[in-house]
Amino acid sequence: MSNLARNGMSRRHFMSHMAGASSMVIPSLTMGQTLQDNAEDLKRRRKSAILLWMGGGPSTMDIWDLKPGAPTGGPFKPIATSGNAQISEHMPLMAKQMHNMAIVRSMSTREADHGRGRYYMHTGYVPNPNIEHPSYGAVLSNQLIDQRPELEIPPFVAVGGGSVGPGFLGMSWAPFTVSSTGQVRNLQMGLEDTRLYQRMYALDLIEKGFINQRRGSAATDHQKILKKTLNLMTSEQMEAFKVASEPDDVKERYGNTNFGRGCLMARRLVEIGVPFIEVGLGGWDNHSNIHTTLRDQKLPELDQAMSALVEDLEQRGLLEDTAIVWMGEFSRTPRINGNAGRDHWARSWSVVVGGAGMNGVIAVGETNSDGTRVETDPYTSQDVMASVCKALGISLQTTFTSNNGRPMKIANSGKVIKELFS
Amino acid sequence: MKRYSKMLCGKFALTAAVLIITVIGVAVDAFAQAASTSDSGIPEVKFINQQIRQQWADYQIKPSMKATDGEWVRRVYLDIIGRVPTVEELQAYTSDRDREKKVKLVQSLLHDDKYTEEYAKNWTTIWTNVLIGRSGGTERNSLTNREGLQKFLRDSFARNKYYNEMVYELVTATGSNSPGQENFNGAVNFLTMKLEENATLATAQTSRIFLGLQVQCTQCHNHPFNEWKQQKFWEMNAFFRQTRALRRFTPGTRDVSFVELINQDFAGEGLTQTPEKADIYYELRNGVTRVAYPVFVDGTKIDPSGYVEDVIRRTELGKLITESEYMDKMIVNRIWSHFMGYGFTKPIDDMGPHNPATHPELVSYLGAQFRQKNYDLKELISWIALSEAYSLSSRTNSTNETIDDPVLGETPKFSRFYLRQMRAEELYESLVTATQAANGKGSYEEQERRKGQWLSQFITAFGNDEGEEGTTFNGTIPQALMMFNGDLIKTASSKGNGSFLSNLANDAELNNTEKINHLFLAALSRKPSTNEIKVANQLLLARKGELVAALQDIWWAVLNSNEFILNH
Structure with missing residues (x-):
């Protein structure tokens, strides 16, 4: 207690109060010499993943798996790419990056409702009233965090909305949601450090008193988030969010759009060591006028940002350690409805993956001539996750224990998509 | 029964006051023997208590102890009118010696004219979010x-x-x-x-x-x-x-x-x-x-x-x-979940036959009673708010710590009060009330606009045509940053002339300890512990005797605590 009255309470001392168990001590403060020594080594082999999340359910037969001959194939024409597969004519920039990316054209899932589909594609599990499963972002950042003891900012960053939470892994693994401007609100307290720590000391006393009354996990979670928040407020790594500081020509390449800025931020976050970044692009729920919307708005925005991201990661040598997954909650009906739109469809669709050693160039699997059926081995959310785990060097035997005591295998026993690794 | 229905008629409460007091006197005697637990002689409350207790027996659960007066009064204000009680309201309740003071308070929040606007505002907020997000x-x-x-x-x-x-x-x-x-x-x-x-x-x-x-x-x-x-x-x-x-x-x-x-x-x-x-x-x-x-x-x-x-x-x-009976059950589940933190099904608005309720008889009974009482929401609210389950502490005991923790995937048995975070709107209104802040001035529309502007920082859209959305006011870092450094908290803990803290610091009738007490009571509905007083005094020392600055530090700490933001 007497420490408080003296003005010069050290941050380290303060943190040891805040932290309780030593495992909770904030990495930046405890990073000893040994860790410093290992830092370079760790940096060399640290893996990351970026999820490009297409909220609303994009029509993949108008983007990645065109059916030009079919009666409901729509007006778009396929074009050749730097890989083996053809894609939509409205994706000309991505066409030059397809040597880096693979299209999985034999996705077949069952959830065609937004909420359920978003949950399933983010977790590998269907919604269950008795348990909340952690999203892939929470799982992967949890698995990859040990590779980066120097990381002071949250390991799971979501740019824009639509992500799924940490489930039973707890609030520590929740996505840190930011807007694509990179402006994190309320970062500055405007108090001298000493006074801040004295306030935190008082706060910690109240906080612990409440926790010790055994009122449940929400009380403890709150305390963990306080620590993370304090850590982030004082970290120079927050610079990574400032996309505005990039040169103008770089910003232009990504596009002057929220998704463009989000992809640029993802690159910067990978560079600083954040293991999982999710960038959301909504507006794919095209029940009406689908083709004009795709041609004039969605595809140009997607094409520009995604291609710039893949290109930058490749040029900087980061693509070999960074997995990229492009997907939405489902896709859209091969049939075109009365409003010139397409409705929800999960039975046959595509996702796009690449990086972290996964084969680019190829298209995996195929659908029939009008896109209504998968003709080859069907793949699922779990299979995509299993493949990403393999690419990132995470064992598929990894098991979590949910808080009701049930063991849960990572990727829900999905099977690796073998074509991505041969 | 008679007494209860009389008390509901808030509109002629004044003229009927004498009559009510007389009837209470009679009623308390009449029901003293009949009621096994404290159901205040209200049959619906009695039925709820029986049904909930039955499941405790089935699972061999001992319910948590009763919540303190301060905890109960705090939650009932938050849940019915959408904000924490003022120090005066809290003290009026804790010093009341009437054994039916719970009934009195619930009826007052529901029926007194002075709470009508706040009651309507709270439920308007809740239903606006339900209906249009x-x-x-x-x-x-x-x-x-x-x-x-x-x-x-x-x-x-x-x-x-x-x-x-x-x-x-x-x-x-x-x-x-x-x-x-x-x-x-x-x-x-x-x-x-x-x-x-x-x-x-x-x-x-x-x-x-x-x-x-x-x-x-x-x-x-x-x-x-x-x-x-x-x-x-x-x-x-x-x-x-x-x-x-x-x-x-x-x-x-x-x-x-x-x-x-x-x-x-x-x-x-x-x-x-x-x-x-x-x-x-x-x-x-x-x-x-x-x-x-x-x-x-x-x-x-x-x-x-x-x-x-x-x-x-x-x-x-x-x-x-x-x-349709579906309507009755749905509203019962919605209101129950609002007060208890969990409904009889999860999610609450998925009550089809594939998703059986945890207490099916209770849902049916409450639905039928609600219909019989002309679909009066205030009746339904009072039954739930006066139930035994709602009166329990959020502290767990060894018999219910795991088996009654819905966070662990267990079905809720309502043998404890489940912690839950205040909604962003509740935080906002609580701070306006606790600090008599300027945000609470101006016309209703102006106040709502200011609140809406503040709330918009937390909304994230999911990007589909169904208008689904999320909030970052969900216990994660953006919320903590707002509580640490945001304008709302800065205003609430301002020490400028005429501010809440400056007025408190200058209050000649209170000594320093009483001033510290006031902050804890205003935010947490309890007095500080010995250790908390000790730290507060150390802060006063650290601020070199500048009382208002020390109060600022304490107020900041109190507002940022788990105990404040979690309805408990």
Whole structure:
């Protein structure tokens, strides 16, 4: 207690109060010499993943798996790419990056409702009233965090909305949601450090008193988030969010759009060591006028940002350690409805993956001539996750224990998509 | 019973005061023996207590101890009127020696004129979010007028409109959506933006919100695990097909000035249009086309004519919904969950046969009683708020720590009060009240606008046509940053002249310890512990005797604590 009255309470001392168990001590403060020594080594082999999340359910037969001959194939024409597969004519920039990316054209899932589909594609599990499963972002950042003891900012960053939470892994693994401007609100307290720590000391006393009354996990979670928040407020790594500081020509390449800025931020976050970044692009729920919307708005925005991201990661040598997954909650009906739109469809669709050693160039699997059926081995959310785990060097035997005591295998026993690794 | 019904008649409370006091005297004696637990002689409370206790016995659970007066009064203010109690309100309750003081307080919050506005505001906020989401009406050129809907809701809750009437009005509304327009009817804003694409969203949300039936999946195919079939979705959908939302533009521009919701003749979708039997079509997964006419979930058919003159389909739907037991169960589950933190099903608005309730008899009973009491929401609220389960501490004991923790995937047994975070709106209103802040000044509309602006920082859209959204006011870092450094907290802990803290510091009638007490009471409804006083005094020392600065530090710490933000 007497420490408080003296003005010069050290941050380290303060943190040891805040932290309780030593495992909770904030990495930046405890990073000893040994860790410093290992830092370079760790940096060399640290893996990351970026999820490009297409909220609303994009029509993949108008983007990645065109059916030009079919009666409901729509007006778009396929074009050749730097890989083996053809894609939509409205994706000309991505066409030059397809040597880096693979299209999985034999996705077949069952959830065609937004909420359920978003949950399933983010977790590998269907919604269950008795348990909340952690999203892939929470799982992967949890698995990859040990590779980066120097990381002071949250390991799971979501740019824009639509992500799924940490489930039973707890609030520590929740996505840190930011807007694509990179402006994190309320970062500055405007108090001298000493006074801040004295306030935190008082706060910690109240906080612990409440926790010790055994009122449940929400009380403890709150305390963990306080620590993370304090850590982030004082970290120079927050610079990574400032996309505005990039040169103008770089910003232009990504596009002057929220998704463009989000992809640029993802690159910067990978560079600083954040293991999982999710960038959301909504507006794919095209029940009406689908083709004009795709041609004039969605595809140009997607094409520009995604291609710039893949290109930058490749040029900087980061693509070999960074997995990229492009997907939405489902896709859209091969049939075109009365409003010139397409409705929800999960039975046959595509996702796009690449990086972290996964084969680019190829298209995996195929659908029939009008896109209504998968003709080859069907793949699922779990299979995509299993493949990403393999690419990132995470064992598929990894098991979590949910808080009701049930063991849960990572990727829900999905099977690796073998074509991505041969 | 008699006493209870008398107490509900708040409008003539003054004239009846003497009578009530007399009746209480008699009633307490009469019920003292009858009531095994403290159910205040209210049969619905007694039934709730019995049912909940039965499950404790089945699971061999000992319930948590009773919450302290301070904890209980804090939660009842938060849950009924949407903010924490003031120090004066808290002390008035804790110093009351009446053994029926709980009943007194609940009835006061529900029926006293001085709380009418806050009661209506709280439930308006809750229902606005249910009906149009947190961002409804803020979209560019939106067809929803948020203020219009809130006017309707505020009026409904201030007058304590019976729930069936409110639902009927929302489902059947016609008129203009914006206040000040001719033929204004704020209730239309529930549907104005849900009619595109053949009103599929109106179908799904009306079923979910008022009946607890999740039908959205069955738009395209039979539901994999509930008995809803695709046919039912489109039969329900047929009720909305006479409805149109007409955009009225500002002259000379393409800006929507307001929207008018009307019913008009519907000719059907068939090739040969037959309005006297207006049909709609949908496609099965195998490509076969089927026809549908308006049929309610229970199989009740209505006149298939599309002529408004013959039958107004939404009016029929309004009647069918308000006659349906699904409506009773859904509202019981919604209100229960609001007070208890968990409903009888999860999610609360998915009550189909595939998702059985944890306490089915209790749901049915409360639904039936609610119907019998004319769908009076204040009756339902008082039963739940006065129940034993609601009076328990959030502290666990060894018999309920794991088996009654829904966070661990267990079904809720209500043997403890479950911690839950305040809603962003509750935080806002609590701070305005606790600090008599300037945010609480100005007209109602100005206050609401300021609050809306502040709330918008937490909304994240999911990017689909169903308007789904999330909030970052969910216990994660953006929320913690706002509590640490945000303007709202800065204002609430300002030490400028005339501020809450400066007035407290200058209060000549209180000594320093009492001032510290005041801060803890205002935020946490309890006095500080010895250790907390000790740290507060050390802060005073660290601030070199500048009292208001030390109070600022303490207030900041109190507001940032788990104990403050978690309703406990």
